[in-house]
Amino acid sequence: MPLNISSTWYYSMYGHVERLAEEIKKGADSVEGVQATLWQVAETLTEEVLGKMRAPPKSDVPMITPKELSEADGFVFGFPTRFGMMAAQFKAFLDATGGLWQTQQLAGKPAGLFYSTSSQGGGQETTALTAITQLVHHGMLFVPIGYTFGAGMFEMEELKGGSPYGSGTYAGDGSRQPTKLELEQAFHQGKYIASITKKLKEAA
Numbered sequence: 001m002p003l004n005i006s007s008t009w010y011y012s013m014y015g016h017v018e019r020l021a022e023e024i025k026k027g028a029d030s031v032e033g034v035q036a037t038l039w040q041v042a043e044t045l046t047e048e049v050l051g052k053m054r055a056p057p058k059s060d061v062p063m064i065t066p067k068e069l070s071e072a073d074g075f076v077f078g079f080p081t082r083f084g085m086m087a088a089q090f091k092a093f094l095d096a097t098g099g100l101w102q103t104q105q106l107a108g109k110p111a112g113l114f115y116s117t118s119s120q121g122g123g124q125e126t127t128a129l130t131a132i133t134q135l136v137h138h139g140m141l142f143v144p145i146g147y148t149f150g151a152g153m154f155e156m157e158e159l160k161g162g163s164p165y166g167s168g169t170y171a172g173d174g175s176r177q178p179t180k181l182e183l184e185q186a187f188h189q190g191k192y193i194a195s196i197t198k199k200l201k202e203a204a
Contacts (some may be wrong), residue, residue: 027190
């Protein structure tokens with residue numbers, strides 16, 4: 001049976017995080033014996049509010065509930081930034097995992113993070129840093145990409161999101177889309193965490 005890397009559990013309002021999630025899934029799927037799945041968490045805003053924010057309709061990626069987290073062998077969680085922290089929609093999803101925390105069903109499972117910010121100072125590192133507390137309380141193993149992406153981590157000629165904490169992108173006013181380099185980094189993250197998850201599972 002292939003490993004179930006539920007990468008990606010994500011929330012995306014304008015599609016930037018979702019685009020990264022698609023590449024992370026491809027990267028995870030490229031590892032032999034690994035099967036990745038895309039899931040999105042539920043929206044908490046009303047259609048009226050979303051309309052005023054000019055948010056596009058959600059994709060057909062299935063919605064997930066917290067109880068299904070326990071079925072996965074590893075995770076990559078993605079979300080946009082709100083004031084340097086994860087968006088409230090994803091926090092609401094994690095707030096509903098009390099039952100899993102009480103039984104420690106996620107303890108020992110590897111998890112990575114990825115994100116989108118509107119600007120260079122918008123939280124490319126703080127978003128991940130503040131999200132790690134969620135993993136810690138569940139006993140999950142945080143898997144950063146570090147500098148395993150190689151030369152791409154040191155790119156200075158073009159604007160690139162992401163950090164040693166995980167892959168990322170800049171949304172700007174919404175018109176900017178993830179670049180080729182950012183997508184390559186997302187693919188790398190998916191492949192990297194899938195490889196780590198596979199090693200842990202095989203050693204168990």
